Amino acid sequence: MMRTRLAIVIGMLVGAFVALGGPAQAVTVSVVDLLDDPELYAGQEVTVIGELVGDYGFRRDGTMWTQLNGDSYAIRPLVDGGPLRGANIGIGVVMPAELGRQLDPPGRYRRLGPVVALTGIWKYHDPGRQGETYLEVQSVVVEAPGRKLSEGPNWPIYGAGFALFSIAAVIGLVYRRERDTTS
Amino acid sequence: MLIRPAADDLRTVGAALGRIFLVVTAASGIPIVWALLTREWNPLGSFILMAGLFAVIGATLIRVSLPPTSKIKSDQRHLDWSHGMVVVALTWLIVPAIGSIPFTLSGHFGSPLDAYFDAMSGLTTTGLALVQDLDHLASSLNFWRHLLHFLGGQGIIIAALVLFAGRGMTTLFQGEGRDDRVLPSVQSTARVIWAVSVLHLVVGVIALGLVARFVLGFAWERSLFHGLMIFFAAFDTGGFSPQSTSIGYYHSAIFEGVTAVLMVAGALSFGFHFRLWSRSDKRLQRRKVTYDLDERDQPSRWSLLKNLETRTILTTFLVTMTFTIVGLAAMGMYSSVAGLSRQGFFQILSAHTGTGFATIPSSELVAWSGLAFGGVAIAMAMGGMASSTAGGVKAMRVGLIVRAVGDEVRGDLLPEGALVDTSYYQFGRHRLTPEVARSAMIVALLFVALFLSGAGVAIAYGVPLQQALFESVSAGASVGLSVGVTTPSMPALLKLTYIIQMYLGRLEFVAVFVLIGFLYSLVKGR
Numbered sequence: 027m028m029r030t031r032l033a034i035v036i037g038m039l040v041g042a043f044v045a046l047g048g049p050a051q052a053v054t055v056s057v058v059d060l061l062d063d064p065e066l067y068a069g070q071e072v073t074v075i076g077e078l079v080g081d082y083g084f085r086r087d088g089t090m091w092t093q094l095n096g097d098s099y100a101i102r103p104l105v106d107g108g109p110l111r112g113a114n115i116g117i118g119v120v121m122p123a124e125l126g127r128q129l130d131p132p133g134r135y136r137r138l139g140p141v142v143a144l145t146g147i148w149k150y151h152d153p154g155r156q157g158e159t160y161l162e163v164q165s166v167v168v169e170a171p172g173r174k175l176s177e178g179p180n181w182p183i184y185g186a187g188f189a190l191f192s193i194a195a196v197i198g199l200v201y202r203r204e205r206d207t208t209s
Numbered sequence: 210m211l212i213r214p215a216a217d218d219l220r221t222v223g224a225a226l227g228r229i230f231l232v233v234t235a236a237s238g239i240p241i242v243w244a245l246l247t248r249e250w251n252p253l254g255s256f257i258l259m260a261g262l263f264a265v266i267g268a269t270l271i272r273v274s275l276p277p278t279s280k281i282k283s284d285q286r287h288l289d290w291s292h293g294m295v296v297v298a299l300t301w302l303i304v305p306a307i308g309s310i311p312f313t314l315s316g317h318f319g320s321p322l323d324a325y326f327d328a329m330s331g332l333t334t335t336g337l338a339l340v341q342d343l344d345h346l347a348s349s350l351n352f353w354r355h356l357l358h359f360l361g362g363q364g365i366i367i368a369a370l371v372l373f374a375g376r377g378m379t380t381l382f383q384g385e386g387r388d389d390r391v392l393p394s395v396q397s398t399a400r401v402i403w404a405v406s407v408l409h410l411v412v413g414v415i416a417l418g419l420v421a422r423f424v425l426g427f428a429w430e431r432s433l434f435h436g437l438m439i440f441f442a443a444f445d446t447g448g449f450s451p452q453s454t455s456i457g458y459y460h461s462a463i464f465e466g467v468t469a470v471l472m473v474a475g476a477l478s479f480g481f482h483f484r485l486w487s488r489s490d491k492r493l494q495r496r497k498v499t500y501d502l503d504e505r506d507q508p509s510r511w512s513l514l515k516n517l518e519t520r521t522i523l524t525t526f527l528v529t530m531t532f533t534i535v536g537l538a539a540m541g542m543y544s545s546v547a548g549l550s551r552q553g554f555f556q557i558l559s560a561h562t563g564t565g566f567a568t569i570p571s572s573e574l575v576a577w578s579g580l581a582f583g584g585v586a587i588a589m590a591m592g593g594m595a596s597s598t599a600g601g602v603k604a605m606r607v608g609l610i611v612r613a614v615g616d617e618v619r620g621d622l623l624p625e626g627a628l629v630d631t632s633y634y635q636f637g638r639h640r641l642t643p644e645v646a647r648s649a650m651i652v653a654l655l656f657v658a659l660f661l662s663g664a665g666v667a668i669a670y671g672v673p674l675q676q677a678l679f680e681s682v683s684a685g686a687s688v689g690l691s692v693g694v695t696t697p698s699m700p701a702l703l704k705l706t707y708i709i710q711m712y713l714g715r716l717e718f719v720a721v722f723v724l725i726g727f728l729y730s731l732v733k734g735r
Binding site: 035052058061062064079080081082083084085086089093095097099103104105108110111113114115116117118133134135136137149152153155156157158159160177178179180182183184186187188189190191193194195197198201204205207208 | 225236249250251253254256257258260261262264265268269271272277278286306314316317319334337338340341342343345346347348414424426427428431433452453454457458460462542543544545548549550551552568569570572573696697698
């Protein structure tokens with residue numbers, strides 16, 4: 027009985043030591059959470075999941091800047107038949123350039139960027155960067171690689187467009203001929 | 210008794226409209242080439258459709274308005290003042306309607322009304338947007354959005370004037386809210402405006418592209434793409450951006466600095482540009498660009514600083530900037546002076562020039578209250594210089610109103626019979642007549658009514674007062690900053706209200722009122 031109690035106490039102490047002294051767990055948040063209450067997470071380590079979009083800007087200071095979108099289009103963009111769900115929801119992220127070089131190209135037209143889980147410090151109105159707000163990434167986990175999307179021509183639209191041009195051309199030619207004849 | 214417009218009036222309007230649509234058809238060729246080069250086949254079809262429709266309408270209008278049997282040539286039809294206003298008002302209604310076709314067909318808009326909203330916002334250089342999933346939008350469609358800024362900012366009519374000289378074209382020029390003739394003829398003035406624009410285009414795109422390449426580290430082709438898009442939106446004080454996070458996307462003070470210079474350039478009148486960059490002051494004098502000068506007031510570059518308009522815009526900028534920075538400091542928004550200055554400066558400059566770029570998300574802007582909110586809202590309402598691409602009440606009118614009120618007060622304070630100097634300096638000394646003061650006050654009051662009515666509609670839909678007012682001023686003054694009211698899910702009536710505000714604000718009321726009168730007399734006149 028005594029041994030059991032001792033074991034429980036030791037177990038609790040170890041648990042408390044791990045909880046207090048071990049490395050802090052990053053809070054998993056969404057991009058919407060960060061934008062809705064950016065001050066709440068200021069200076070905290072957070073993990074955010076989303077699609078990298080736009081450009082990878084590799085700067086001379088050894089960092090790479092890009093944008094992380096946490097909206098429904100990160101799963102299925104409109105070009106891929108996704109539903110309309112409002113505007114994009116994104117934040118700026120910066121990471122060491124060597125992390126950025128391993129990633130698939132960012133999302134754009136006809137391309138879904140890599141969906142990644144980024145862990146880093148949420149910098150809110152960072153005084154070191156004159157008040158900018160962004161995520162300073164420490165680690166990247168690729169949840170889904172980027173992929174190409176396709177969108178082919180809409181032939182009926184082409185047909186209608188060329189038909190209209192033809193009509194305009196005919197009107198113009200006939201008009202010019204009539205005008206020349208009259209004069 | 211109302212007089213119904215005669216068939217000849219309709220033909221005159223139709224002929225001018227037809228020519229303008231042919232110019233827009235040519236402009237539509239640019240996104241077609243872009244889509245071809247980037248192999249964006251789906252948008253390409255929609256651009257061909259759009260251009261085809263412009264061409265058919267243009268050709269038909271000319272055919273109907275100028276029958277082949279008519280002895281009158283197209284450039285001989287005399288456009289009187291009301292014809293010009295009707296043409297301008299119709300152009301600014303119809304061009305976004307047809308120009309929104311590629312947006313509607315792209316699938317990035319919830320309805321044709323949303324697409325029309327964005328096209329109107331683009332053409333009026335407002336910058337409010339209802340586009341969805343912008344970050345996956347085709348580059349050619351993005352280009353078209355920004356080209357609409359350029360067409361609207363530099364003026365479709367101006368482009369038509371460059372290509373087609375004609376009698377009575379001055380009224381078209383004035384209908385777009387411009388009255389700044391820097392050269393004796395309207396056509397040569399239009400050429401100067403386009404020359405200034407093209408010069409800025411080349412310099413601006415190169416500057417932004419170099420920053421994007423060497424500071425931001427973008428690939429070459431993307432650097433030029435961003436440079437071109439941001440140039441169109443900054444110089445035309447538009448506010449669209451190729452990415453959903455606006456200028457905040459670039460995270461660069463240098464990029465923001467170059468953009469700020471272009472925004473200021475866009476908010477200056479073309480007369481100001483012309484006088485600033487003219488090679489010699491004598492050339493200006495030779496061309497008699499001023500109205501009633503005496504020898505002491507001959508124009509020079511330095512005289513630009515004496516202008517009532519310049520002094521007014523500098524004053525209002527400094528006042529609203531001070532309001533905003535003090536307000537932000539009081540709210541404890543930024544912990545560093547550098548942060549406060551950079552973020553406050555950019556937002557207020559964007560608001561005052563009527564551009565609408567932001568380095569912070571709308572969810573953060575909505576939290577600005579007190580002086581910070583007041584500073585931005587007042588800056589948006591003030592706008593840039595007259596005859597520039599900026600909207601709002603405009604610095605010239607604000608200066609004239611303040612001056613007129615000041616003269617009244619001084620007149621009351623001075624002994625009876627004392628003479629009050631009622632002159633002001635604007636490229637020469639002018640007398641501030643009661644007519645000039647009244648005209649400025651009427652337009653300013655119309656703008657206030659426009660802002661309040663838009664806010665009223667938003668409040669009716671449950672939008673809080675501060676946000677309703679902010680968004681309404683943004684739409685009416687062609688700015689484009691948003692506190693999150695403008696979303697694809699907002700009520701259709703509110704979308705329509707903002708469309709009307711953008712339209713009225715850009716054309717500064719007169720052309721629209723004349724169009725309404727023209728249509729009314731067409732129906733009810735005898």
